Amino acid sequence: MKQELERIDDEHAVEIFKALSNQTRVNIIQMLKDHDSNFSAQAHVIKDEGFEGGVCVSDIQSKTGISQSTTSQYLSILLQSGLVEMKRIGQWTYYRRNEKTIKQFEKYIGMNI
Amino acid sequence: MKQELERIDDEHAVEIFKALSNQTRVNIIQMLKDHDSNFSAQAHVIKDEGFEGGVCVSDIQSKTGISQSTTSQYLSILLQSGLVEMKRIGQWTYYRRNEKTIKQFEKYIGMNI
DNA sequence: TCGGTAATTCGCGATATCTATATTTTAATT
DNA sequence: AATTAAAATATAGATATCGCGAATTACCGA
Numbered sequence: 001m002k003q004e005l006e007r008i009d010d011e012h013a014v015e016i017f018k019a020l021s022n023q024t025r026v027n028i029i030q031m032l033k034d035h036d037s038n039f040s041a042q043a044h045v046i047k048d049e050g051f052e053g054g055v056c057v058s059d060i061q062s063k064t065g066i067s068q069s070t071t072s073q074y075l076s077i078l079l080q081s082g083l084v085e086m087k088r089i090g091q092w093t094y095y096r097r098n099e100k101t102i103k104q105f106e107k108y109i110g111m112n113i
Numbered sequence: 114m115k116q117e118l119e120r121i122d123d124e125h126a127v128e129i130f131k132a133l134s135n136q137t138r139v140n141i142i143q144m145l146k147d148h149d150s151n152f153s154a155q156a157h158v159i160k161d162e163g164f165e166g167g168v169c170v171s172d173i174q175s176k177t178g179i180s181q182s183t184t185s186q187y188l189s190i191l192l193q194s195g196l197v198e199m200k201r202i203g204q205w206t207y208y209r210r211n212e213k214t215i216k217q218f219e220k221y222i223g224m225n226i
Numbered sequence: 227t228c229g230g231t232a233a234t235t236c237g238c239g240a241t242a243t244c245t246a247t248a249t250t251t252t253a254a255t256t
Numbered sequence: 257a258a259t260t261a262a263a264a265t266a267t268a269g270a271t272a273t274c275g276c277g278a279a280t281t282a283c284c285g286a
Contacts, residue, residue, distance in 0.1 A: 014136050020226070021130040022244085026123060029226060057263060070245050072264055091253045091262050106222055113133070113142060113215060135274085170233060183275050185234055204232050204283045 008101075008108040012082070016105055019081035024064055025074050029083060031063055032097045038063060051087045054094030121214075121221040125195070129218055132194035137177055138187050142196060144176055145210045151176060164200045167207030 008016070020026055031038045032055060039055050061071040075095055078084045082101040087094050121129070133139055144151045145168060152168050174184040188208055191197045195214040200207050 010136065010139060014134060014139060017130050017134040017139075018243095021127060021134045023123065023127050026127060026130075026226075058261090067246060068263075069247080069265080072262095073245085076264085088252090088263090093263060102226060106219075106226075109219055109222055113139075113219075131273095137275095171231090180276055181233075182235080182277075185232095186275085189234085201233090201282090206233060 008104045010112070013105070013108050013112070016081045016083060016101075019077050019083055022074070024066060024070075025078060027064060028060060028074060028078065029097065031060070032084065032095065035096070051089070051094055051096065053096040054087060055096065056092040056094050060095065121217050123225070126218070126221050126225070129194045129196060129214075132190050132196055135187070137179055137183075138191060140177060141173060141184075141187060141191065142210065144173070145197065145208065148209070164202070164207055164209065166209040167200060168209065169205040169207050173208065 020029070032053070035053050035055055039059050057072055057075060058068070060075070061068050064071055064074075066074075075084065075086070079086055079095070082098055083105075084095050085098045086096075133142070145166070148166050148168055152172050170185055170188060171181065173188070174181050177184055179187075188197065188199070192199055192208070195211055196218075197208050198211045199209075
């Protein structure tokens with residue numbers, strides 16, 4: 001995954017635009033924002049383990065309505081772009097938003113678009 | 114072209130992300146921002162005619178380095194998304210940024226991404 | 227009306243994206 | 257070791273994007 005220590009450059013920005021140029025992937029980013037209301041109670045939401053806000057693939061999949069494999073691929077596209085980060089714990093892979101990148105991206109838009 | 118009277122919805126946002134998911138198109142948006150330094154003097158920059166900041170296709174084309182037909186297509190994608198607006202004057206078609214949409218887009222990012 | 231220049235549209239092959247099913251990998255459980 | 261569940265990867269056909277050259281349209285000036 002993209003390690004955006006500094007600011008986002010044009011190439012990285014285009015990669016993010018690509019990642020967001022699909023309605024389902026935008027939905028995923030949005031539902032991860034409200035993970036509490038979207039994945040409460042029974043879902044495999046990480047509360048401890050140092051990965052707050054993380055949601056596992058199958059829970060995301062059941063929300064999107066698309067297949068498991070597509071969900072997995074879409075998550076890896078989002079991961080590649082840096083918009084989300086992931087952590088594998090046991091047999092689950094948890095994804096959550098990477099607010100740092102998202103903030104940098106916002107800043108990029110304001111300054112470069 | 115998209116007439117964004119109100120705020121941008123998800124569908125429109127995805128269209129804008131698609132428009133920006135290409136380096137050349139991002140370059141065009143950026144060079145139109147600095148139209149003064151990019152297209153000074155000799156260029157067919159509109160100073161009057163009520164379309165300040167407008168640059169014609171051939172001037173944009175010579176800056177991008179891609180073919181004239183591709184430039185034209187890219188501009189129509191940007192127009193469709195609402196990121197730019199255009200005005201035909203005589204045999205020239207002038208394009209300039211649509212700051213209103215861009216501002217709304219920025220706002221969308223901040224609130225919905 | 228006839229050229230000439232600007233711009234759009236058309237047609238195309240190459241490449242990429244979309245999204246699914248099937249398979250494999252990883253890890254937990256019994 | 258066998259079973260089960262989660263997730264990733266492989267494969268594939270349909271569709272979309274990329275970017276070009278060629279053809280077409282639009283508009284000017286002579």
